[in-house]
Amino acid sequence: MKQKQKDFLGKLAMAVTGMLIFSAGINFFIVPADLYNGGMLGISQLIRTLLVKYLHVFSGTTDIAGIINMLLNIPLCFIAWYYVSKSFFARTLICVISQTIFLSFLPIPSTPLVGDTLTASMIGGIIAGSGIGIALRAGGSSGGLDIIGMYFTKHFKNFSVGRISLCVNAVIYAICAVLFGVQTAIYCIIYSAVSTLMTDKAHTQNINTEVLIFTKNNPIKIMDYIVNAFNRDATWWEARGGYTEGKTFMVMAILSKYECAHLRRELRQIDEHAFIVEKDGIGIGGKYEKHL
Incomplete structure (x- = not known):
């Protein structure tokens, strides 16, 4: 029990650290360059800009985009609670709250830290994307489109988290092009591309992996662990x-790279002499549910 609590607290600290790194990338590089994130935070930033620059309300030293983002995530958290899973809801809530705190209180430089917008978009993308990747690796989620994507993926066969994110981001950057110019939209797209690349490099949840386990005993116990721990066949x-x-005996399963790390640790307890082979990036057809 103590080890489980220790692992939980370690992952929690890792997820919050990821949110801190992400928020630093946004506040130190993206906001001073007048660029916009994708997803729910991007929508929050657009609302913030309309309120502050055009309606002249909430104009202060604190960036309210994080607060708006949290307000928009409240109904989505109920979706996570009822339609995804309770653990996913808990991880999302912790990450959204910590992200809101960091975005609200990390100081935003009055002048950009770097000389040109292209550099700011790339450095901001590297830092922010790494932060999101670290949070995802710890089992966290920043909410927003992750929740919507998980809901639609569970209920509709042809939907995916990536497809929904792509559509919403296309709308956000089209609005940026209309309101702030095509050049701003292009820099936002560059930032988004770099951020997505760094997120993929940092986290392992969406890498499909074929796992072959060779064991001289306990194949049933290994099977039971895969079924009960990961809800996989x-x-x-x-x-x-x-x-x-x-x-x-040979045991074969399809897991995410993230789940494989947990499987390797458990195998040491079940059969320390078990031999495991992993093949990443395989194509999958049929009924296979991605776990976030």
Whole structure:
């Protein structure tokens, strides 16, 4: 029990750290360059700009985009609670609250830290994307389109988190092009591309991995762990070793790279001599649910 609590607190600290890094990238580089994030935070930034620059309300030293983002996430958190999972809701809530605090209180430089917008968009993308990736690696989520994507992915076969994000971001950057000029929209797209690349490099949840486990005992226990811990199916069969011709067992499953890390740790407890083979980036057809 103590080890589980320690692991939970470690992941929680890692997720909050990821949100801190993400918020630093936004407040130190993206906001001073008058650029916009994608997703729900991008919508919040657009609302912030309309309120502050055009309606002349909420004009102060604190950026209210984080607060607006949290308000927009409140109804989405209920969707996460009822339609995704309670653990996903808890992780999302923690990340959204910490993100709101960091975005609200991290100081925004009065002048850009770098000389040109292109550099700001790339550095901001590297920092912000790395932060999101770290949070995802810890099992966290910044809410917003992640929740919407998970809901639609569960209920509609042809929907995916990436597709929804792409559509919403296209609308956000089209609005940026109309309100602030095409050049601003182009820099936002560059930032988004760099941020997405860094997120993919930093987290492992959406990398599909084929797993083959060779064990001389306990194939059923390994199967039970995969089914109960990850809500995945698996297949096992009896085989013969080519060198010793001794009896062995093979267990095969499709997991995310993130889930594989947990499986390797558990295998040390079930069968420390088990041999595991992983093949990343495989194509999958049929019924396979991505877990966030």
